[in-house]
Amino acid sequence: MTKFVSYITEAFQELKNNVSWPEWSEVQKLTIIVALFSVIFALLTWGVDQLFVKALEGFFNLIK
Template sequence: MAKLTRFFNDAVEEMQHKVTWPTYSELQKSSMLVLVGSIVFAIIVGAMDFVYDSTLNWFYNQF
């Protein structure tokens, strides 16, 4: 039990004193970058899916 308590105490101490937390403005910029990247990725994957689906539908309707 002592090892578990020490582990949690060390984890809390490391989070408070050794971790460099971003400022609020850095956090906002990073969040916007992730949001824009996710939207761009979703559009690309959606376009690929549309093209693939259209191609397969055209191919199957030929028979």
């Protein structure tokens, strides 16, 4: 158990002393970029899905 507590303590010390954290304004900008990319990617995925739905509907209507 002492090894586990030591590991957690050392991990927090490393995060506190050795990690360089970005400025708050940079975090906000990057968050907006990730959110926009996620929305665009979701819309593109939906569009491709709709394209495949229409293509398969057309194909199955042809073979009826």
